[in-house]
Amino acid sequence: MLKEEVPQDKELFGDQSGICYALDANGRYVLAEFSGWEPANIANSQAWEAISLEVADILAEIRAGKRSPLAYHMVANQMDEKLLAEYTGLFRWQVRRHLRPGPFNGISAKLRGRYASLFSITAEELGAIPDTTALARLQTAKLRSKE
Amino acid sequence: MINTFNHRQSAHCESGVTANLLSHHGLAMSEAMAFGIGAGLLFGYFPFIRINKLPLATFRTAPGNIFKKVAGHLGIHVTRHTFTDQNRAMAELDRYLDEGVPVGLQTGVYWLPYFPPALRFHFNAHNLVVFGREGDSYHISDPVFGETVTCSAADLTRARFAQGALAPKGKMYCISHIPTNIDLAPAIVSSIREVCRVMVKIPFPLLGTRGIRYLAGQMEQWPARFGERKAILYLGHIIRMQEEIGTGGGGFRFIYAAFLQEAAAVLGDSRYLDISTRMTDIGDRWRDFAVAGARHCKGRAGENDSFADLAGILRDCADKETALFRDLYGLTKS
Numbered sequence: 001m002l003k004e005e006v007p008q009d010k011e012l013f014g015d016q017s018g019i020c021y022a023l024d025a026n027g028r029y030v031l032a033e034f035s036g037w038e039p040a041n042i043a044n045s046q047a048w049e050a051i052s053l054e055v056a057d058i059l060a061e062i063r064a065g066k067r068s069p070l071a072y073h074m075v076a077n078q079m080d081e082k083l084l085a086e087y088t089g090l091f092r093w094q095v096r097r098h099l100r101p102g103p104f105n106g107i108s109a110k111l112r113g114r115y116a117s118l119f120s121i122t123a124e125e126l127g128a129i130p131d132t133t134a135l136a137r138l139q140t141a142k143l144r145s146k147e
Numbered sequence: 148m149i150n151t152f153n154h155r156q157s158a159h160c161e162s163g164v165t166a167n168l169l170s171h172h173g174l175a176m177s178e179a180m181a182f183g184i185g186a187g188l189l190f191g192y193f194p195f196i197r198i199n200k201l202p203l204a205t206f207r208t209a210p211g212n213i214f215k216k217v218a219g220h221l222g223i224h225v226t227r228h229t230f231t232d233q234n235r236a237m238a239e240l241d242r243y244l245d246e247g248v249p250v251g252l253q254t255g256v257y258w259l260p261y262f263p264p265a266l267r268f269h270f271n272a273h274n275l276v277v278f279g280r281e282g283d284s285y286h287i288s289d290p291v292f293g294e295t296v297t298c299s300a301a302d303l304t305r306a307r308f309a310q311g312a313l314a315p316k317g318k319m320y321c322i323s324h325i326p327t328n329i330d331l332a333p334a335i336v337s338s339i340r341e342v343c344r345v346m347v348k349i350p351f352p353l354l355g356t357r358g359i360r361y362l363a364g365q366m367e368q369w370p371a372r373f374g375e376r377k378a379i380l381y382l383g384h385i386i387r388m389q390e391e392i393g394t395g396g397g398g399f400r401f402i403y404a405a406f407l408q409e410a411a412a413v414l415g416d417s418r419y420l421d422i423s424t425r426m427t428d429i430g431d432r433w434r435d436f437a438v439a440g441a442r443h444c445k446g447r448a449g450e451n452d453s454f455a456d457l458a459g460i461l462r463d464c465a466d467k468e469t470a471l472f473r474d475l476y477g478l479t480k481s
Contacts, residue, residue: 001396001431014263016292018392019158021179021401023427029179029405031156039434039441043386044265046444047199050380078199078257078269086310 003030007037012044051078062129068104072130073119087118149279150247154288154295158395158402161213162187163290164251164274169217171249172322174329178290183406184220184334185213186341188399190468191354192362198312199268201384204362206398210253210272210313214320216341220334224324229316233304236317241280243321249278249288253318255309261289261296266392271313277303291393335410336479342403343476347469356472359465363458370454378454383444386437397430404430422475429467436460 003022013035022032054075061067074084085095097103098115109123116126152171155178157163162182169176182188187207194202207213218225230236243250255271256262279286284297298306307317346355353361362385369378389398395405404426411419439452439460 001401001427001434012263012265012391014265016263018291019156020396021158021405022396027424029401029408029423031158037390037437039386039437040390042441042444043383043437044391046380046383047268047387048265083269083311086314 003032006032006034008034009036009038009041011036011041051075059130065101068099068101069127069129070104070115071099073115073121073126074099077119084118088114148245148247149281149286150244150249152249152276152278152288152295155290156293157290159187159207159393159399160274160289160291161185161210161272162402164276165214165217167276167288167290168249168251168322169223169325172325174221174223174325177405177409179402179405180331180409181217182213182399182402183410184331184338185215185217186338186345187213188342188403189345189354190356190358190398192358192365193353194365196312198384201381204385204388206389206394206400210274211318214251214274216338218322220338221329221331222326223322225320226323227318227320229318231316233308233317236307236319237300237304240277240319243319244277244280248321249276251276251320252303252307253315254303254306255311255315256306258302258305258309259289259298260302261287261292261298269309269311271309271311271315331413335413339410339475340479343472343479346472347476356465356469359461359468363461363465366461367455367458379444382440382454382457386440386444389433390437397433400426400430400433416478418478422471422478425467425471429464429471432460432464432467436464 001020001022003024006020006022017033017035019031020034021029024030055072058067058071058075062069062072074080079087081092081095081099084090085092088095098107112123112126116123119126153167155163155167155170157166157178159178159182162178162185165185166176166178166181169181185208189205189208191205192202193205196203214225217223228236228239230239240250240252252275253271254273254275255269256273257267257269259267259273275287275289277285277287278295283300285300285303287296287298287303289296307315307319309315349355351357366382369381372378373381390396395402404423407419407423407426411417411423436457439448440457442448443452443454443457
């Protein structure tokens with residue numbers, strides 16, 4: 001890849017830029033500034049779409065009363081039961097239980113605080129059923145980096 | 148206190164941290180040279196290891212290896228710590244900073260607030276250098292970024308104790324002693340031999356050029372085995388590992404080609420320049436794969452972008468790399 005051919009398809013780095021290796025006119029390698037490359041951007045958006053789809057599914061389940069609001073915060077933070085259990089120091093079966101609305105409503109204030117501080121939110125926010133704008137917010141957070 | 152630290156932006160975090168730390172301690176070194184002496188180049192495809200539920204493909208050695216190998220090859224003394232206690236981990240970091248020693252850390256990207264949102268995934272092998280502290284705010288030289296950044300103690304603690312695959316466990320490392328009169332030449336030769344061995348000599352089907360061919364074979368079956376939607380997710384994941392961040396383009400092949408140019412100068416052997424040129428062509432070929440693959444992901448696959456065609460590009464890369472690493476191995480013996 002020649003220095004002149006280094007792609008500048010802005011997306012992943014936001015307003016910053018990365019470094020890649022390219023050849024100068026004499027065939028010597030130089031560090032070239034680059035702000036992104038379309039194929040990499042496509043692959044990255046695809047990963048985010050997969051996350052949004054998962055979040056949308058979970059939101060529907062929460063509204064149908066099948067899941068607790070904790071499930072939303074778990075997938076919105078790209079976690080699964082195992083990772084969430086590792087972060088909170090709980091057993092997986094405990095986390096799995098808290099993902100159901102009934103047991104979730106019964107958990108202690110202390111445990112609720114533990115979950116909330118992991119996600120950097122308040123205990124009230126953790127318990128609230130996320131509204132329809134939750135998914136949109138997640139997507140804007142991602143889009144902000146494109147500007 | 149804030150120590151002086153010469154921040155240089157680099158393509159890859161670990162080789163960047165290694166080069167910057169060495170340069171700070173008086174051994175000037177480029178990122179490409181650190182990557183080369185660290186024998187960072189690899190290919191491996193491990194479908195039974197899952198990252199975000201997708202099979203692991205890697206173009207580089209395991210995290211921590213580059214720094215370890217550079218130190219090993221050059222006889223540099225390194226201090227390393229991991230921790231179970233978060234407060235102790237931060238106290239120990241502060242102690243080094245107060246002594247004026249810049250410290251390398253392994254961190255989880257997800258918790259670093261200065262990272263662009265689009266890149267914040269649970270990836271736990273990101274390296275950076277902390278070179279100072281002002282109250283609650285740590286001054287960080289993150290080689291992937293153009294400027295130094297700052298991060299609060301709370302965020303940095305979280306990043307150091309990220310959980311999941313490759314959990315850093317607060318890992319920190321710093322250089323304690325660099326011997327005088329370092330000769331790069333023998334280190335270069337033996338690190339090149341290590342890379343060649345892994346790429347073509349070890350008869351393990353998931354590693355090196357064998358691994359590339361194995362991936363090609365698997366890829367052809369993805370649409371039939373998993374359906375088009377999942378096959379595309381798998382494909383996108385390979386492209387991300389190859390190009391997304393820190394690879395310098397072409398799945399580290401360009402960095403390695405840059406290293407081979409520097410190696411030619413140090414060893415005074417122009418044959419390494421030819422190999423470098425061939426490596427560049429291979430990097431370009433990997434990028435062809437990414438372009439065609441991304442078209443496929445976008446649903447704009449042309450006539451020649453089927454999974455079989457993509458596998459064809461991979462096999463081409465594998466053939467060229469096999470020949471290249473055999474020749475390169477030969478050069479190190481003569």
